[in-house]
Amino acid sequence: MVKIKQIDIDECIDGNVIAEDVRMEGINIPIVIRNSIINDYIKSKLINYNIKSIQVIQDINALETDNYKQQMRFVKEYKDLVLQVKLMFNNAVNGKSIIEDDLVKLTNRVLSNSEVVxxxxxxxxxxxxHDEYTYTHSINVALYAMFIGKWMNLNEEEIKILIHAGILHDIGKIKIPLTILNKPDILTEKEFARIKEHSNDGYNFCKASTWLHSEVKEAVLSHHEREDGSGYPRGLKKEQISVYSKIIAIADVYDALTSERVYKPRQTPFDTFKHMIREGYQKYDIGILNTFLDYISFYYVGSKVRLSDNRVGEIIFIHPHNIIYPTIKVDDEYFEVNNCNQIKIVEFVQ
Structure with missing residues (x-):
């Protein structure tokens, strides 16, 4: 059991581990997340944000054990979730409908992880x-969509609809040849047109399941629609697109861009933030996009990263109003990754 103690900011010392997310009064987005390690830089930021006291962990060894057990538990759970999606999709290939009980159980297992973001x-x-991309992507989109729903204060039934939609959003791709899905070169116009048919194919497959919520079917059909009408298959705009479809669209794009495929390298989360912000005002619901980016960015604090000068550092702070330029610590040096110093994050390292 991890022991926690409340202390004043003035009492903080280097090496203290924050026990709970630290939030500014009136703002629900964390400025420093749990398990962050206190140093002079973070302490000064907390003081600047007028934070008076924080909760810290007293037994670091117990924390490390608890973190490791939690990670190993979810690694096992994640592998099994992917396997269940694979079985569901393989059944679909063989002409079998989705079994309601299977999807409900899978959804409840995904939902059980909503507190360990x-x-x-x-x-x-x-x-x-990338060899199992279709299946891992389906689970990832379900997880990201669940978090977005939670951050938007949706109720449990609405979040379950999102998880259903995340799991099934690409089920139409089971009808597309792997030679097209995994083609390392640029798709021909005919091949891209075939890819775009997966939304209709998925919708038609889900229609057979009369028990499946209509909003799930709509999200499967419309997760490639865009606010400016540039999406497919119907070229819908703004309020013509359901909230569930808008959420799945953002989760889908984020996971796709941060994943490696045979035809492209993966982007870092921060390059993906830039991409989504750049396109955001035209393509996505701004309110949903801002909620997603505001929250998810802070969960990368504490990550180890390799920089373009080949040094390895740690992300120690992300400014709430400037999420694309995190503050990095390398040895005793602190600096912000930005266009001025020409240092970039190349990859995340374990």
């Missing part, structure tokens, strides 16, 4: 496998 994101990052 940092561990889930960490495991998603280390378990990416």
């Amino acid at each position: 940092s561990k889930v994101i960490e495991v998603i990052d280390i378990m990416r496998n």
Whole structure:
């Protein structure tokens, strides 16, 4: 059992581990997340944000054991979730309908991890496998969509609809040849047109399951629609697109960009933040996008990263209003990754 103590900021010393997310009064987004290690830089930021006291962990050994057990538990759980999706999709290939009880059980297992956001994101990052992409992507989108729903204060039934939709959003791809899905070169116009048919194919497959919520079917059909009408298959705009479809769209794009495929390298989360912010005002619901980016960015604090100058550092702070430029600590040096110093994050390291 991890022991926790409340202390004044003035009492903080280097090496203290924060026990709970630290939030500014009136703002629900954390400025420093749990398990962050206190140093002079973080302490000064907390003082600047007028934080008077924080909870710290007293038994670091117990924390490390607890973190390791939690990570290993979810690694095992994640592998099994992916396997269950694979079995479901393989059954679909063989002409079998989705079994309601199977999807409900899978959804409840995903939902049971809604409180361990940092561990889930960490495991998603280390378990990416482009050979099993369709299945891992389906679980990842379900997890990200669940978190977005939670951060938007949706109720449990609404979040379950999101998880259903995340799991099934790409089920239409079972009809597309792997030679197209995994083609390392640029797709021909005909091949891309075939890819785009997966939304309709998935919707038509889900229609047979009369018990499946209509919003799930709609999200399967519409997760590639965009706010400006540039999406497919119907070219819907703004309020014509359901909230569930908008959430799945953001979760889908984020996971796709941060995943390695045979035809592209993976982007870092921060490059993906830039991409989504750049396209955001045209393509995505701004309110949902901002909620997602505001929250998820802070869960990368504490991550180890390799920089473009080949040094390895740790992300120690992300400013709430400037999430694309984190503060990095390398040895005793602190600096912000930005365009001025021309240092970039190349990859995350374990």
